[in-house]
Amino acid sequence: MGELDANPAGRLTVEIANDGDGSAIVIVKGDLDMTTTEELEARVDPVIQSSSDRLVVDVSGVGFADSSAIALFVRWASLVREIEIREPSAMLRRVIQRMGLADRLEMSP
Amino acid sequence: MRQTRSFEHTPESVPEARHFARELARGSAADVVDAIELMVSELVTNCIRHTDSGFDLTIALSPEQIRVEVTDRGLGAPGMRSPGPSDPTGRGLRIVDMLATRWGHEKRPGGGNTVWFTLTLEAESSTAGAAARAQPAREEPISRRRTAARRRPGQPASRARGRTRIREACRIRCRAIRPPVPTPELGAKPRPATRGWIARVGRPSVPRVAGSRRLVEYVCADREAGPVLVGSGSRRHQVSRHLRQTRAVESRPGASWRVANGVRCRAGGDGAPVGRSLGLTLPVLPQMPQGAHYVIDSALARLVLFQGKEREVTTSPPVHGRPASPSGDGPQLNARRGDRATRPGTAVPSLRCPDANPPRVTSAVGRTRIPVAKPPSARESVIFLVPAAKSPAR
Numbered sequence: 100m101g102e103l104d105a106n107p108a109g110r111l112t113v114e115i116a117n118d119g120d121g122s123a124i125v126i127v128k129g130d131l132d133m134t135t136t137e138e139l140e141a142r143v144d145p146v147i148q149s150s151s152d153r154l155v156v157d158v159s160g161v162g163f164a165d166s167s168a169i170a171l172f173v174r175w176a177s178l179v180r181e182i183e184i185r186e187p188s189a190m191l192r193r194v195i196q197r198m199g200l201a202d203r204l205e206m207s208p
Numbered sequence: 209m210r211q212t213r214s215f216e217h218t219p220e221s222v223p224e225a226r227h228f229a230r231e232l233a234r235g236s237a238a239d240v241v242d243a244i245e246l247m248v249s250e251l252v253t254n255c256i257r258h259t260d261s262g263f264d265l266t267i268a269l270s271p272e273q274i275r276v277e278v279t280d281r282g283l284g285a286p287g288m289r290s291p292g293p294s295d296p297t298g299r300g301l302r303i304v305d306m307l308a309t310r311w312g313h314e315k316r317p318g319g320g321n322t323v324w325f326t327l328t329l330e331a332e333s334s335t336a337g338a339a340a341r342a343q344p345a346r347e348e349p350i351s352r353r354r355t356a357a358r359r360r361p362g363q364p365a366s367r368a369r370g371r372t373r374i375r376e377a378c379r380i381r382c383r384a385i386r387p388p389v390p391t392p393e394l395g396a397k398p399r400p401a402t403r404g405w406i407a408r409v410g411r412p413s414v415p416r417v418a419g420s421r422r423l424v425e426y427v428c429a430d431r432e433a434g435p436v437l438v439g440s441g442s443r444r445h446q447v448s449r450h451l452r453q454t455r456a457v458e459s460r461p462g463a464s465w466r467v468a469n470g471v472r473c474r475a476g477g478d479g480a481p482v483g484r485s486l487g488l489t490l491p492v493l494p495q496m497p498q499g500a501h502y503v504i505d506s507a508l509a510r511l512v513l514f515q516g517k518e519r520e521v522t523t524s525p526p527v528h529g530r531p532a533s534p535s536g537d538g539p540q541l542n543a544r545r546g547d548r549a550t551r552p553g554t555a556v557p558s559l560r561c562p563d564a565n566p567p568r569v570t571s572a573v574g575r576t577r578i579p580v581a582k583p584p585s586a587r588e589s590v591i592f593l594v595p596a597a598k599s600p601a602r
């Protein structure tokens with residue numbers, strides 16, 4: 100189901116899994132900027148198309164994320180019923196909160 | 209230390225520029241390096257997205273601060289946007305605004321723009337973690353209280369103090385205004401948005417001041433109940449929500465409502481909105497023509513807050529649909545362009561003081577002193593927010 104690439108510094112890898120209750124889990128590793136978000140979007144698109152219920156984006160392995168990543172999360176939030184950003188970095192969490200997106204992009208823990 | 213590197217106009221320049229910045233800032237605290245990397249990414253992404261040329265990235269490091277400049281050869285000028293929660297894009301410069309101590313942009317003489325930001329480094333550690341790292345002073349975390357960092361020792365933080373005063377003023381005002389806000393009748397038919405009383409959302413003719421943000425306030429008022437704050441917001445979704453609300457309120461039978469809008473400059477440097485629900489109250493006058501609304505003089509990026517009784521307001525000569533005059537020092541009432549109110553010969557009232565020698569009131573922020581039409585009293589108040597730096601006259 101998922102796919103793993105070799106992960107030199109910042110290289111994007113995306114792994115997609117389904118948990119039992121219909122949520123799609125996207126495990127992202129690497130850096131997220133304008134050069135990688137397109138690829139990430141292309142990888143996750145089919146998942147959203149097939150089940151637009153709940154999307155969990157595990158970003159614990161994301162070393163860097165800028166507004167391109169936030170733009171993608173916001174787009175996803177409008178396509179699925181629920182979205183969860185799992186384990187964002189301190190900086191990503193701060194940016195999401197300060198941009199007033201904490202309600203739209205649920206973060207855990 | 210100052211280093212410049214040129215990058216090509218290709219998306220791959222974004223990670224390259226980030227790594228370059230990260231490398232140069234390596235000796236600094238981790239949160240400083242992260243903030244610089246993120247801001248550089250935002251600025252160079254803008255270069256790639258909005259220009260068709262490469263860019264130069266300059267990083268100047270000193271013990272006190274880090275300054276980063278990104279120079280492109282694009283034609284347009286960068287501008288900070290206010291995306292709503294469902295707008296995916298438009299947050300790049302907002303993030304820079306949130307993280308940087310200061311930022312700004314300048315036109316290059318030969319074409320192109322330089323967007324720059326600085327991060328002030330705290331001279332002394334204030335956290336145990338930073339002390340444990342036992343790094344030299346310049347490698348300590350950046351100050352989160354930027355005004356404190358900029359302040360010279362022994363000098364009062366006039367800006368910070370000004371902001372506090374404004375916040376206090378806002379709280380007082382909100383308490384006074386909030387209770388009478390009527391519940392909108394949700395069943396009421398929404399009116400078309402072309403009605404004259406609907407406040408304009410944003411004014412593109414207003415020159416942008418770096419770091420300023422627009423706040424639109426909606427005030428409904430009727431002749432019996434007086435002015436009522438309906439809502440205020442700096443974001444598109446808030447604005448549309450309040451417009452819906454306003455329409456519902458307006459459509460109550462027998463009510464005579466007016467909507468006012470204002471534009472406010474952001475005084476806070478920390479990204480926090482100052483006085484989000486600041487109530488802007490303006491008198492509704494019997495001679496107010498249908499469709500007239502207040503325009504707060506925003507050309508100087510300031511908010512004029514005025515609460516007064518009708519007798520304190522005199523009527524000025526007719527205004528023929530001009531936007532707020534940038535030269536006016538006091539609050540002004542102008543009719544909306546193309547409105548019925550702008551018929552020649554229709555008197556449009558203006559908030560002018562009949563006093564020959566109006567007293568002077570110090571502005572809440574900045575050093576500018578502005579003559580105020582009347583001294584504030586218990587029933588009325590005048591608050592100016594003036595950016596400390598002069599607004600660009602373009």
